[in-house]
Amino acid sequence: MINFHDAQYIISCPSLEFRPKDKYPEVVFLGRSNVGKSTLINALCSQKVAFASKSAGKTQYLNYFLIDKSFYLVDSPGYGFTSYGNRLDESFSDMMESYFHNPCLKGAVILFDARREKLNEDDEMLLRFLKEDKVPFLIVFTKSDVANQSELAKAKRLAESLSSDGIYFSSKGKKLDPVRSAIAKLLG
Ligand SMILES: Nc1nc2c(ncn2[C@@H]2O[C@H](COP(=O)(O)OP(=O)(O)OP(=O)(O)O)[C@@H](O)[C@H]2O)c(=O)[nH]1
Ligand SMILES: [Mg+2]
Structure with missing residues (x-):
């Protein structure tokens, strides 16, 4: 049974070739910079394994966390931000595109800020990959704690347009079971 109690940081990889050589399945967390990827990973594991921060661009590489000694959660750098500017960085899209040719990858958790209304070019590119x-x-x-009702309703419609239900998360709340069971389902 997956309980997310045992979480260990393993390695930070600039590309897929540096991934651990074992064949544990993995689920990757994707989303714009500062959307809350590292925060969600920490919440799921009930401990601060991933580095979360107020400033955008904190997570730089693919960070592997081994959960329950049976699968990896992979924290990824946020897109839409680089230290040089704030457009999508080519090296980032190259890194991610090759990352997806990954037989161990069982699924992705895409994070959107609940207050965002529509997709931009970077989101579309990721969905295409x-x-x-x-x-x-x-x-x-x-960040559903800081979104209003109308924003939450729009978010739901956005998820539906991508044929997904969409799960609301707030770092201030404790409702993690829906995310945990959706991840378990991806892992099969
Ligand atoms: N109010 C609120 N703040 C949140 C929530 N989730 C994350 N944050 C805040 O958002 C900021 C960014 O969170 P991170 O988890 O570092 O975001 P990230 O997506 O990992 O960012 P990068 O690694 O830079 O791509 C931090 O200040 C978090 O405390 C949430 O559900 N509600
Ligand atoms: Mg991060």
């Missing part, structure tokens, strides 16, 4: 490599995904809306 996932589709090309047939990577199943689920959508989590973060």
Whole structure:
């Protein structure tokens, strides 16, 4: 049974070739910079394994966390931010595109800020990569504590337009079971 109690940081990889050599399945967390990827990983594991921060661009590489000694959660750098500017960085998209050709990858958790209304070019690109490599995904809306009702309703419609239910998450709340069971489902 997956309980997310045992979480260990393993390695930070600049590309897929540095991934651990074992064949544990993995689920990757994707989303714009500062959306709350590292925060969600910490919440799921009930401990601070991933580095979360107020400033954008904190997570730089693919960070592997071994959970329950049976699978990896992979924290990824946020897109839409680089130290040089704030457009999508080519090296980031190269890193991610090759990352998706990954037989151990069982699925992705895409995070959107619950207050965002629509997708931009970077989001579309990411969804295209996932589709090309047939990577199943689920959508989590973060920061739902600071979104209003109308924003939450729009978020739901956005998820539906991507054929997903969309799960609301707030780091201030404790409702993690829906995310945990959706991840368990991706892992099969
Ligand atoms: N109010 C609120 N703040 C949140 C929530 N989730 C994350 N944050 C805050 O958002 C900021 C960014 O969180 P991170 O988890 O570092 O975001 P990230 O997506 O990992 O960012 P990068 O690594 O830079 O791509 C931090 O200040 C968090 O405390 C949430 O559900 N509610
Ligand atoms: Mg991060």
